[in-house]
Structure formats: C-alpha cells, structure tokens
Amino acid sequence: MKAEHVLIIGTVWPEPGSSAAGSRTLQLIEQFQRAGWKITFACAAGESEYRFDLSQWGIQSVTIELNKESFNDFIKELDPTIVLFDRFMTEEQFGWRVAESCPDAQRIIDTIDLHCLRTARQQALKEKTPFHEDFLLNDVAKREIASILRSDLSIMISQAEVDLLKTFFKVPGSSLQYTPFLLEPLNENTIEQWKTFEERNNFISIGNFLHEPNWDAVRYLKESIWPLIRKQLPKAELHIYGAYASQKAEQLHNEKEGFLIKGRAGSAKEVMSNARVCLAPLRFGAGMKGKLIDAMESGTPNVTTAIGAESMHADLPWSGSIAESPEEIAASAVLLYTDINTWRVAQQNGVKIINQCFEKKKYGEELVAAILEQQNRLKEHRKNNFIGSLLMHHTLSSTKYMSKWIEEKNKK
Numbered sequence: 001m002k003a004e005h006v007l008i009i010g011t012v013w014p015e016p017g018s019s020a021a022g023s024r025t026l027q028l029i030e031q032f033q034r035a036g037w038k039i040t041f042a043c044a045a046g047e048s049e050y051r052f053d054l055s056q057w058g059i060q061s062v063t064i065e066l067n068k069e070s071f072n073d074f075i076k077e078l079d080p081t082i083v084l085f086d087r088f089m090t091e092e093q094f095g096w097r098v099a100e101s102c103p104d105a106q107r108i109i110d111t112i113d114l115h116c117l118r119t120a121r122q123q124a125l126k127e128k129t130p131f132h133e134d135f136l137l138n139d140v141a142k143r144e145i146a147s148i149l150r151s152d153l154s155i156m157i158s159q160a161e162v163d164l165l166k167t168f169f170k171v172p173g174s175s176l177q178y179t180p181f182l183l184e185p186l187n188e189n190t191i192e193q194w195k196t197f198e199e200r201n202n203f204i205s206i207g208n209f210l211h212e213p214n215w216d217a218v219r220y221l222k223e224s225i226w227p228l229i230r231k232q233l234p235k236a237e238l239h240i241y242g243a244y245a246s247q248k249a250e251q252l253h254n255e256k257e258g259f260l261i262k263g264r265a266g267s268a269k270e271v272m273s274n275a276r277v278c279l280a281p282l283r284f285g286a287g288m289k290g291k292l293i294d295a296m297e298s299g300t301p302n303v304t305t306a307i308g309a310e311s312m313h314a315d316l317p318w319s320g321s322i323a324e325s326p327e328e329i330a331a332s333a334v335l336l337y338t339d340i341n342t343w344r345v346a347q348q349n350g351v352k353i354i355n356q357c358f359e360k361k362k363y364g365e366e367l368v369a370a371i372l373e374q375q376n377r378l379k380e381h382r383k384n385n386f387i388g389s390l391l392m393h394h395t396l397s398s399t400k401y402m403s404k405w406i407e408e409k410n411k412k
Contacts, residue, residue: 004037007080007105009064009094011087013043013051017268018243019208020181020290021112024157025086026052027182028110031364033057040078044093050243066093072101082106082371088115088147095150099392106375108153113287114161116141121284121307122212133168145169149388152381153374155179155367157288158311174381175388177370180311181293183358186351194299194347195273197340203229203333204275204300206241206268206291209249213285214242220281220326222252226259228330233337239275241265268294276343277320277336278302281329288312293358295319296350301343303332314357319350 008029016022029039041054042062054061064071075083075098083098083105085091091109098107120135148154148171155177156162162178165171205221207214218240226238237258242249245263253261265271268291272278278295282305292312295302301320309322321332336343374381382389 004032004035004082005078005080006032006037006039006082006084007075007078008039008041008084008086009090010041010043010045011090012045013047013061014041014054015048015050015243016052018050018264019211020288020293021086022052023290024110024112024181027360028084028155028179028367029054029057029059031182031360031368034364035368037082040080042074064094072097076101080105081375082108084108084110085151086110087112088144091147091151092143095147096392104378106153106371106378107151108155108371109148109151110155111144111148111157111161111287113157113285114144114164115286116144117161117164118213118284118286121286125216125284136164136168141169145171146391148175149385150391151175151388152378152385153177153371157181158286160311161286172385174374175385177367179363179367181288181290181358182360182364183293183297183354184360185355186297191299191351197276197343200274200276200300202237202239202275203277203279203337204239204241204272205279206265206272206294207280208244209242209246210244213282215249216283217281218242218249218252220283221279222259224326225279225281225329225333226257228326229333230258232330232334236337238279239271241268241271269298272298272300275300277333279329279333280304280308281326282308286310292319293354296354299347299350301336301346301350303329303336305329312357313353316353316356317349318346319353320346 014022014025016026032039039059040062041059042064044064044066079102088109088111095107098105116136116138119138119140121131124131124135153175157180159178162176165176166173209215237260239260239262241262243264245261250261252259272294278300280289280291280302285307288311289308292302292304292308296319303321303323305324306322309318320336323329323332336346
C-alpha cells in the first residue's frame with residue numbers, strides 16, 4: 001500500500017493571523033505530517049501578503065484555476081490518496097473533478113463551521129424571531145448537506161453540529177468525525193508569564209471584519225453594550241482588533257467614547273494578553289470561536305453568549321460569563337473588570353477548558369485513525385452511502401456541464 005498523500009484544496013491560502021479557519025488548517029496539516037503523510041496544498045484564490053509560508057513546513061503549494069480541465073490533468077498526475085476540501089463550497093467546485101479523475105481517493109471536508117446553521121441564526125436575528133428548526137431548511141443547507149453526503153468523511157469542529165447533522169439532517173455518524181481545535185496544554189511556566197490583573201488594562205474585542213458574525217458583534221457593542229459599560233467605567237477603553245477592517249468599521253472609531261478600532265493585530269495573543277477582559281457578544285454564528293481560544297490561552301477572561309460558548313467547554317465552568325441581553329453582558333463585563341477574585345476564577349476555568357477539551361494528542365490521533373479506518377473499508381462505506389452516490393451522479397450531470405460551459409465561454 002502506497003504512503004498517504006494528502007491534497008488540500010483551500011478556498012483561500014491559510015492566514016492564521018487573520019482567522020481561526022487559517023489556524024485550523026495548519027493544525028490539521030501538523031497532524032497529517034506527524035503521521036508521516038505527504039501534503040500538497042492547492043488554491044485558486046489570489047495570494048495575500050498575510051498568507052502562511054507553507055514551504056517552511058516542506059509543503060508544495062500549487063495555484064489552480066476554477067472551471068478548467070487543467071485541474072483534472074494536475075490531480076491525475078499528483079494521484080493523491082486523500083483529498084481534503086477546506087469548506088463545502090470547495091467540494092462543490094472540485095469534488096466532481098476529483099471523483100472523476102481519482103475515483104479511489106478518499107474525499108474529506110473540513111467544514112470549519114456549519115454554514116447553514118450560521119445562516120439560519122442570522123435569518124432569525126434579522127427577523128427578530130426566536131430561532132427554531134424551520135430556519136435550518138434554507139438553500140445553504142441543501143447545498144451543504146448534499147456536499148457532506150457526497151463526501152466520504154466530514155471533519156466537524158463542534159460536537160453540537162455533529163449532533164445536529166445526525167438528528168435533524170439524518171447524516172450517518174460513520175461520515176462524521178469530531179475534531180476540535182488541536183492545542184498544546186497550558187503548563188505552569190506559561191501561566192506564570194501571564195500579566196497579572198493589575199498589569200492589564202481595558203477591554204478587547206477581536207475578529208476578522210469580513211466574517212459577518214464579528215461585524216454584527218462590533219455594531220452590537222457600539223450601539224447597545226459599550227455605552228452601558230462606559231457609564232460605570234468612564235475611563236475604560238474598548239480596543240477592537242481584526243483583519244480587513246472596512247471604512248464603515250473605521251468610522252465607528254471614537255476616542256471620546258473610548259471605542260477604538262485598531263485594525264489588524266500583529267499578534268492576537270499579544271494584544272489579548274494586555275487586556276483585562278475580552279468581549280465577544282456573538283448573536284449568530286457556528287463552529288468554535290478562535291477569539292475565545294486566544295483569550296483562554298492568554299489568561300484573559302471573557303464575556304460571550306451561548307452561541308459564542310457553544311461546544312467549547314463541555315460541562316466545565318466557563319472562563320468568564322455567558323450572557324445574552326446588553327444589560328447582562330455589561331454587568332458581567334464590569335464585574336470581571338473590577339473584581340479580582342471573580343477574574344482569577346474565570347482565568348483558571350479557562351486553563352481547565354484548554355487542557356481538558358482541546359487535547360492535541362488525543363484528538364489528533366483519533367482523526368488520523370478515523371481516516372485510515374475508513375480508507376480501509378472505503379468501498380463498503382460508499383456502497384452503504386447510496387444517497388451520496390446518487391448526489392454525486394446528479395452533480396456530475398449538472399455541475400460538470402455547467403463548469404464545462406463556463407470553460408468554453410471563457411475561451412471566446
């Protein structure tokens with residue numbers, strides 16, 4: 001049996017400094033390399049100055065094109081044993097070409113987060129209606145669930161989303177693998193280097209501005225939450241960091257109100273470690289929140305919502321407060337900011353969460369084992385996944401010819 005060769009097809013080149021998705025991709029690559037697997041990374045997006053230099057890890061990077069037959073030639077020559085799509089949209093674009101050119105390659109999606117769940121929650125917020133399951137029956141769900149069923153395995157970052165796929169969408173458990181963020185444990189040496197309560201000042205909020213839940217949270221802070229905090233703490237400042245801040249975001253900057261748009265952080269951990277409290281009032285979203293991981297790894301207590309904390313702490317006490325209304329969020333934030341004992345307990349809760357819920361060795365080894373186990377019975381798995389085969393058949397009959405039409409149109 002030949003050694004494993006993983007082709008990762010990315011929606012964008014990994015930018016770990018810009019988004020949790022970029023960090024997630026590198027975590028998976030690290031596990032695959034630890035297993036001795038060869039990695040090739042391919043992407044059709046333009047290069048960014050913030051992209052991670054994969055060559056330093058010995059990984060070949062290849063630029064590919066959408067709707068081009070050249071991809072078929074490329075993948076046939078590469079002949080990978082595993083193809084990983086970093087989102088369902090990437091599987092939509094390239095999955096049928098992989099199935100046609102390398103039918104024996106195992107096809108895997110890293111969903112990052114369940115996009116249809118995020119869309120459903122956003123629609124409920126927009127309509128000012130309590131969330132209910134009918135919101136899940138959206139067009140994104142039809143595409144995303146079809147993509148998951150067409151694929152051999154989907155890597156899920158959230159246990160809540162695994163449960164939702166199994167119970168509501170009836171996706172077989174054999175097609176799903178729970179793999180949270182893969183993190184090193186926090187040891188005493190790391191903890192001792194954290195700044196103390198007294199050495200820290202101000203509040204922080206952080207997140208890529210292109211990600212709609214983050215942008216909504218910034219506006220929510222500006223309009224409804226920060227005025228309540230500022231009323232009780234008139235000298236406090238809120239420092240808001242995030243990649244790709246728009247002009248609309250920069251216009252929210254107001255020094256008089258202590259509401260400061262800082263833009264991209266050189267190091268998320270560094271700016272987080274200087275703050276006393278992190279604010280993440282997310283009103284919709286899905287997956288796991290990288291900003292809250294950064295906060296816990298920096299010893300910074302946080303205030304978030306139930307959606308923000310979803311699937312991130314098992315049954316352990318939260319590393320700060322979980323609140324919903326502006327008044328509750330503000331009150332929790334002020335308490336954490338002013339009460340050293342409450343702050344210290346929250347900080348220690350964060351240590352326990354990181355060390356017990358995100359064990360790199362445990363979950364990394366489980367992922368590699370699950371991939372290899374399925375690969376050994378791939379024919380049987382596909383035989384039992386008739387719906388997936390049916391969806392792939394219709395994809396080859398529709399998406400394939402649409403792509404070919406676009407390819408011919410572009411030649412003119």
